[in-house]
Amino acid sequence: MSRLERLFFMRPVYTIIMAARITGAVDTIRFRQAIDAASLMHPLLRAKVVFDERHEAWFSSDGVPPVPLRIIPRKSETQWLDEMKEEARVPFDIGREPLIRFVLLQSPEVSDLLILCNHSICDGMALANLIRDLFTLYENPAKEVRVLDPLDILDIVKPGVSLQGLIARFFVGLGNRKWRRNPYYFGAEEYAALYRGFWAKRKPGLVLLEFDQDESARLLAICRSHGITVGSAVSAACLAAHTDITGGFSKKQQTIMVPFDLRRRLDPPIGNVFCFCDSGARFPFVYSPGRPFWDNAKDLHREIHSRVEVLDPSCLDIPVFEPSFIDALTAFAPYVNKIPEAYTHTDIMQRFIRDTGNVVISFNRNSEKDFPGFIPSNVGRIDVPESPDGIRLDRLIFLPGFCESGPLSIGGAGAGGRTVFSMPFVDCMAMLGSSPGPELIRIRNRALEYLGFPEKMSDREME
Template sequence: MIEMKQIKQNSPTTDLLGCIRRLSNVERLFLWSFQTNIAVSARIVGDVKEEKLEQAIDMVCRMHPLTRCRITFDEHHDAWFSGDSVPRAALRIVPRTSDSQWFDELRREYQVPFEPEVGPLIRFVLVHSSEVSELMVFSEHCICDGTALANLIRDILDCYADPKREVSVIPPPVITDYLQKKDGFSISTIIGSFFINRYNNQWLKKPYYISQEDFNEIHAAYWEKYRYSIALLQLEPEESHDLAVRCRENGVTIGSTMAAAFLAAYYEVIGPLPKSKRTVSTPFDLRRHFKEGNIDGFCFLSGGFNFPFVYDQKKSFWKNAADLHRIIQGRVKALDNSGLDMESFNPTLIDAFFNLAPYIKNVQNAFNKTENLSAFASDKKNVALKISNNVVAKLPGLTTTNLGRLDFPEVYGNLRLDRLFLIPSAGEDISLIIGGVGVCGRLTFSLNYLEQNSSNNPSPTRDMIRIRNIALEYLGFPEKANESWM
């Protein structure tokens, strides 16, 4: 458990106007990363009124400073959240024509780049009918995690139901104040620090700084090539209860069971993961590990770790789920944050190795569009390229993020919350990306992937739907298999 004791952020002060705080390096990782944008969508029963919703969003944005912030850079190229001169967060309203339209609107949001130095870094979409609507929140990952987005929707519905309630500002915590500190020295730590310092020094001799123009060119080229897609696994309250009972009988959590089911299904449809990809990445919510108090601020506050894991077909499904559960629970109990050990890097080097270098081969045409991008791609001795190659090579085969069962009210005035959808990012270098959330008795898990818009390669959609359907069989719901992504 983490003690509720704030530690001053290890960063210089600034005189920048409207400064909220400096971005940690974990947040900086996602600053220029359009691939890691995240969304949560809420299906709401009842007639959502536009004026009341806008008022509720305004109230919630006053509560949470990072929903109305932009990024400003100081003379050292450090990035700061600023609340100065930030436009109002956009609410786009479209008529609802089907249960699946909300995902079409999510795809549209992916096509529009954020402007970090203008802000805000969050957008709202209401897919509206008088009977049922979806309220979707689409955000840059640097200002929040999935739990923060889900809590934000709850706060909006609370304010919608009670527009006269008083709201107060909740300062956003910084994740580095809550990560476990490493005690003592180790050979790996010393060696790691030596190489990181050397990389930083090499980088600062010839750095490249990302501009909005650079970002827009890569963003446009990438989404011209790819299209974001999902396959949904949805369980109703009785089905969710049945699964929870089976999980308890086998001593595992629903999250571990879902991860094992998708791994088993992938093995059947496509085969074993490549040897270099037989690892699992698991974020976890740090908010649930405080000794006292409640950190309800809107921010990025997730731990994370990677570990090797191979689905063993010689064992039963439930034995594999138990093996996976044991590893995850042990890492979470130890508050393993090895996947977030970023603070020693120069922040602008993080920008380059995570948000420039990986795209040189993938969307090479974008790197001819600006002088800065061209120079970066031509600099073969650039240390960011070397680091990026190592990072991409170590990406996991499975990333699973599960918000768990959220204890949200079901009724908000004349509205009823039906379910939530968590839509994390998708990437071409990770075989399985799963996002899950439970609320009001219903569970939804999304299998997230990319399709190429124009390619001679077959679309992965058929395989992804088969993987979802076989996962349903492992979970005990073969009758729910279908040929639709929903």
């Protein structure tokens, strides 16, 4: 596991989800075979995590059972959402089982597929490509499977040297020396305790911007008339709506992080490998309420594409932390004050929460201030040919993790002629008596107005 993958390994909000709607009768035996074949094609689908004496994490397929697939009867249009909300609260058994699992809600006419995956082994495009592979393998059970070995993107993309990077390395070096004198080694038991503790009084939430086939075509035509993409327009609409509803981000969070897929940006391209293969373009941007919406949208589009079209690996310039330091910094330090009850479950967690002078606490305090305000992720359109049996990918919903409090995040995907953007969030109603859901619904509705679809406004999270 690279240090980039490890950044997303243990945090309880970094479960990436794809929800696919399939029309036609799904043969569950063939579907199980397709998953098994995909597991041969993509080794990380059948990997658990083991730690060595330095607490380096390694992916291993030794003695790992098949990828979990739970099949249940599909009873309603919204059942998939309830299943997703419950499944997302369940940690992976990282030391024994794969870091991915499937749920198929099956009926003779329509089925809903949920794929939940630990972010350390995937990104949005990895899951989108996996959907395509599953359909191909389902349709062609005898197809020869070619293994696509995962890679460490940090071995291929080499960030340049910068003053900011050198300063970061200096402070990380100091932190590593202090950490080595008093390290904490978090494993599978601690991960599960943190995960369950976080979700004990919280639930995943989701607000959707959905466009059917006619609406998607109309939205595309509008965006083309302005010379921008649908993704840029929706991102600008969400920013405009957020500014109207909340007054905008704080000065420290007036930045955008746009993740982008590296698979086809490398020379030569590396193919549809299943692994974490994202970089990101980060830049300051403030929506200007005094200017027309489409002028703002064009500015955002130009800014995004000027940075994404040129491979900028600066976001991959990750200092060499001690491996266990990364776990503490990204997963365990952020929740010391939020869910202290979770730290009573193991001796390591008890000692860690009592050690208020540990170096990782100050590191975390500084890193949280630097989080971007808006993260738009878009996997684009996924084309899956319809099979002779009539099985068809009708809709795809991408959830790029769950935002806790500050930042705004959206995930976009297109399939079957439909376009869907998700706005995932953490619902703290049971704990705080309030939920971000109603505010995000208002933001979604205002964004629809900006895009020219006021008739789609609703007080519900999804249609």
